[in-house]
Amino acid sequence: MGLEVKFPLLLLLLIPVLYLVFLYVRKNKKREFWLVAGLRTAIFTLLILALAIPQILLPVKGEKVIFLMDRSDSVRNGDNVALDWIEKSVKGKDKEDAFSIVTMGKDAFLEQALGKQKLSVTEFNTKVDGSETDIESGIQFAASILPKDSGGRIILLSDGNETIGNSKEGAKLLKNRKIELDSVLMERAIQEDMSITDLEVPPSMYKGEEAQISLTIDSNSSKSAKVRISVNNQDVLTENVAVKEGKNVYRFSYKVEETGMTVFKGEIATDHDTFIENNSMYSVSDVKGTPKVLVVQGKESGQIDAILEGTGLLVDVIVPEKLPTVLSGYLQYQSIIFNNVPGTVITENQMNLIERAVKEFGTGFVMAGGDESFGLGGYFKTPIERLLPVDMDIKGKKEMPSLGLMIVLDRSGSMMGGKLELAKEAAARSVELLREEDTLGFIAFDDRPWVIVETGPLKDKKKTVEEILSITPGGGTEIYSSLEMAYQELEDLKLQRKHIILLTDGQSATSSSYEDLIAAGKEKNITLSTVSIGSDADRGLLEDLALWGSGRFYDVIDASVIPSILSRETVMATRTYIEDNPFFPVMVENPDWSFLAEGGVPQMNAYIATTPKSRAAVPFMSEKEDPVLAEWQYGMGHTIAFTSDFSGKWSGDWARWEKWPAFVSHLVTRTLPQYETEPYRVSLDKNEGNTIVSLEAANGGGHTLPLETAVVSENGEQIATNTKLVAPGKYELSIPDSSGMYFLNVKQTDQTGNVHVYQTGFTVPYSEEYLLKRANKDLLKELVGLTGGKELSVEKDSFRPTASKNYLKQPISQWLILLAFLLFFVEITIRRFGMGRLFGWLIRKQVEPTGGTSRVERLPVREKAVVKTETVGEANAAGSVNTPVESKTKVKRPKPVEKTLTAEEKEERMRRLLEARKRKN
Template sequence: MGIEFKYPLLLLLLLPAFFVVFLYLKNGNSFKKGEARIISAIRITVFTLLILALSIPQLYLPIKGERVVFLVDRSASVTGTEAESLAWIEESVKHKGAKDEFAIASFAENIVLDQNLGNQSESLTEFNGAINETETNMESGLQFASSLIPQNSSGRIVAFTDGNETIGNSTEAAKLLKNRGIELDYVQVNSKVGEDMALSDLKVSPSLYEGEEASVSLSVNSNINQTAQIRLFLNNKEILQQKIDVKEGKNEYAFSYEALGSGLQVLKAEIESEGDTFIENNALQAITNIKGKPKVLIVQSDESDHLQKALQSSDLEMNTVMPEKMPTNLSGYLQYQSIIFNNVQATGITEKQMELIEQAVREFGVGFMMAGGEESFGLGGYFKTPIEKLLPVEMEIKGKEEMPSLGLMIVLDRSGSMDGQKLELAKEAAARSVELLREEDTLGFIAFDDRPWVIVETGPLKDKEDAVEKILSVTPGGGTEIFTSLEKAYSELEDLKLQRKHIILLTDGQSSGGGDYDAIIENGKEKNITLSTVAIGQDADRALLEDLAEQGSGRYYDVTDASVIPSILSRETVMATRTYIEDNPFYPLVQNDPEWSSLFKDGIPQMNAYIAVTAKPRAKIPLLSEKEDPILAQWQYGIGRTIAFTSDFSGKWSGDWARWNKWSDFINQLVTATLPQYDSEPFRVSVSKGSEQTTVNLESLTNQSLPIETTVLTEDGGEVKTNAKLVAPGKYEVMVPEKEGMYFLSIKQANEHGEMINYQTGFAIPYSDEYLLEGTNHDLLGELASITTGKKLDKEADAFRPLQQKAFSQQDFSIVLVAFAFLLYFVEIAIRRFGLPSFLRKRQQAYATEESNGVNAHKVIQTNPSAQYKTTESNIKVVKEKTANKKKAVKKQKIRENPITDEEREERMRRLLEAKKRRS
């Protein structure tokens, strides 16, 4: 037991407190000197109590019993040892004392509390918390275990682990345990991993030439001798398959393949063997940049080859795909130098694919071109999509007052099955459609479940914001009944005097009731009303919806990915007007642009049609229509270059251009203008994996230390937050989170001449070290135990052995001191107000008299030293005189303290006279 002050320096305040009380006592009234002494004693006591309270005194009381936290490693490297650890804990608990307490926690990448701290007599029989076994974070585990032990109290942590941490720094955690007086013991856990092979390294040159024989080296770690199979994939296409004989330990292999194509290519290696324990360590990835012919991806819906024929004379490698076959990851686009959308509608392309293309253009310099046609630009449904964002033109037509009047009814299913993403995207799509309409247009919006609900009353669109707000407020409801709602939509439009009337029906279910659809659609045709339908998901009544669209002279859309709904509605809204197509033959106007003017020095052919769009402010417009609409527009988007050609490549719209002798030259120049312009090898890139982060090391081959900008994207297009820092002349570091996968890196740097250098590459972060075949890390475990004066445990009973540093509980008793100080303070106030109590006053007066006599005697002795020998004979006389003097002093003191007034004196005299008369 002991006392400790939290703020001991405050005790120095006692010095000025004593000094102030001394001054009070010295200058006090001598007549009340005894009272002053008592008040001084009280004050110094109050000051002392308050100063002690301010310094926060804490009483340390010994705690009986030990506190032990069992911390169990449940990561992949010790898979199968959980039962063994629990059995060890159960046996250990049998040896604990009555006052001993214990807790059980488990860890891997995360931590789970399995049994709270207490003096229970039994331990749990199985772990009940979910754990992420892909990493071992001993640091977090130790920190959590220490938090279970009360602050300012010692204890013990018993760790069951193999010591192979993959993230965190357990040494730092052990130092904190030492500061708290917590011991760390460990029980060695031996991995029960069976037969396993692991790919530990994959190397390929970061830069290759097309046609080059590329060398690939592989490292395989194995704990058995066995035959395995190696597969190599290039951009997910298998290029090699071979059987190999693997020996126990580390094995090195070399393979080769012919580098074909161009651009960034992802190489993946896989190993397969029988009885393999971990599949997580069976694959690795690397990236290489193949230099050769520019590679172009052509996306088109039909099988026409007009564009391919026009590009035959160019030195381009072309790959043509349908929209449904487009890549779904970022690497699928980075292998191309340019992407061409040839009359492709947005309804066949998911929002995610559009986002990947936008990122490939903006961050990696891939070119992009969109050509016109009946299914392109605004007619294709690209309004407010990522594709519109990267193009130099906007899909919406501005300033076109001569457009025909339009009445649009949207009928949206709000049944319970639409709840979630489907309903949210459908509402967003309807809101986009509102933005495409003019204030003169008519809009109506009906949401239905088992009955129609009018959300926006059919009428001129005077307040777009109000209409959008109402649409976005729709919530899911009950069942599905289509006919009544569709009938109401037709009745709302049939009597309106409009040039275009169109209904869009969206549903994901089947109608609970029937109705005469043929009658309302036929009647609608007579009133110039058209109908398009959208089937969402697998449960929609496709047959009914397709039939309704066919009868209603509209379009049917079968949606499997809800993200295309906004594109469908914007396409339908644009198609309803049919005014985006300018189909009067004309001669384009050539602007004064040296890049393009040379093609038209001998004249310019006639063009039949184009899609009307609006140029963005920074766009360059080499070709204009007679109405000053863009025919050809281009600009820089990020580090990529994009072009919009609003006519087509088939000849239907381009007219005489398709028969022009420079037609192929024109198309080749269009594609060439989109190709990336960047230096191929300005940096050397290497990757080093840390405990929690991966470091991408960049070394400038020109040894320049100018600032750089870096962008890191994941395989699915997600951007990783990171910054590049200069660590040495010409050397940079980019820190990225420790997460397995393929990453793409874009580097931008302005050289000393102000020219922008762009470089694109990639890197792979391999699987967690948790899946490496390693034994117990005895060195780390021994170091952790020695830091905290712990040890390796071999006997279960040792877990509850006495701690080297006893545990104490802290009791703060500042409030008690403050309470006594206030009590004494009130006592002092009472004394100063009412004086000392009578018994204290008598004693004080007696002490004062004795002191006075003592002082007088002392003076006599000082003046006549021989007098001290004469006191023997007169001791009795002195005592009597002192007693008499004392009585007189008390009597005089009473008179002084209680003087008699005139009234009291008269009253006493009256009583004496009465008493005398009674005696007479």
């Protein structure tokens, strides 16, 4: 046991304290003052000691050891070796020794808590992200398990190949806490592996150019492999190559036929390959040339591809079901045209990708009308509506027929999860499309119908939405009784439109006749549409129900289209969004479109009613002031809404107009983006688990103008980032270090107000965890040396005594402060009452009579007394004064006559004596 003072310099305060106490007692000789001075010295000494924080050091028995196991992919299949080492180490520990187990990769996790247990875990239970090795965070986590004021030992079982973090900084912190770091080398098993370490293509090319592709492969063995090169997810080259041990560089050429952002991907495949994570890599090139347009066409959409190709544009035509599912599938086009495309066949993810391409990368977008477009196509409250210059809701401007809508929703157990949530969201979206005077009813069913919203006028939309969103999943599936209830609710209502929407993912048997039920409903002007969700639904039955009910049948594979279906059905039920009275569009003063209005414009047959957004420009409108053509800037992209159609069915004489090709061409070319040519050089680096993207002005300019940047991953997820200026003309942005393909859009406004846009892509390569590296013995040796640890080769050394003894530190400051306060109260009491009162009881005990007789028989009497007599001389006649004369006369006092005192008189005399002494003191 020992004593440690945390702040020893504070003990110097004792010097002024002792000096002040000395000044206090210097002129006071009484014992009472010396006692007070001693108490004050003790009080101040105790308080100063308490401030210095003394700690009693109590020896701790046993060692504390943390086993830190590297479970990253570079030591894949090393779990059994590590567990065997730990088990043998634990068997040799003393009963007072304690240990814990921590596993790490990209993050660290506690596998077994610190304790004196005799057995270790037999298998690792935590799931570790092995794509990175962060030894620093593992060390910090392990150190946090050890008691704060005591040392211990961390045993690192690793190959030493760290990919993120700085383990040396973590080791320095261990040294300050007197924690030793030992290492156990985990050798990577010698296995065959082949990896792509580089894929190079020119960052900028022209259409028709022979792209020179350089592919670098590293291998630790000689064998054959298959190399595959793809461009925008289309395979363009496959070749078998002979790979030698070491570094191999292969060159291929490919004639670029597509313009726009072009993504190259290199892949290899071989037998007995350890890591597949390092078998692919991306590269991006911006191919300049003729703009490329994607036309997505539904039925009865006409043929505008011939018109666009006649203007020199490159055109790809697809059906909506073939829309790309990754962002790169859209970025290769300069504009996207939706020609009468229903939103019910486009997933939420595809809509989000299109919105990203428009907003962040400047891709243009055009939507043309038709009976399956805009509100009739189910685009209400979708990402497509967000990017367009018009709202699908006509916001009460039209006189709409009275409508009664019943939604019958399956809430059985099979709908649990995403399907039910999307269905509820879809129903809530339909409520927003309805007017307050419309009638709404909502029935949810499992093995019986449940009325969620009573059938009646929609007076409180907010409350209705809350009731719909509160639906929870239930039990089985029974359709007929719920559908019958829906018909009963609508049949007697005096409404112009009565419509039922049935959504289910299951099957239901019944002895009743659906056909009779629906036929009776049709007599009451009730229509029915059905939605089949998933593969388990009875598609045949639902399709028949929609056919009998004069409605529409939707076969849903991706549940994210349900909201579009319900919004489409709600709009279709009113049948008033189509304005089908022939009219002459009105040209609004607009210099960009005025050349078309020279000599007037022809007649149109119909359009879809929409509402222009506040910032939208409307060059052409109808006689009812509805937009026929509207445009605006959405983020980086320009979008246009043409509410008539391209087929001629609605556009009427416009499709036969001599300026029709010029109109279509101008409509599309206005949406084409304008890009700079390679204004920046892009480079990548890694720092503390992040990827640092550096942008440096290619022309050597030293401008310091701010940049607006957007980074989007291949799957359309926008990556949050901030751009900072690090030097004139050089910028940096940081993104999380996650391998994959990313697209970068840069926007800069110069001093004259002109906007410059640049877009490119970059690939974050796979982690260094998957590179062919041997164990980093040098790093492990350096870490061990920083903390005074040891490179272990035998398990018995795991619990050897640490170089610095472990103590449990027990602070005693609070006890010193308590003692100081007790002495302080004693000192106050002495100064207030005096020694006499405090210790008078001792005196009384000494003078108490024994056997009824007082111990003091008589008072002490002086035998002699000296009388001083001063004589003051009288003044003489001359005014002199006689010198005073002091005369000493011995007076002999008579000897007192002893008198026998009674016991009462003796006690009275003693009492007066004690009182006299008290007054004297």
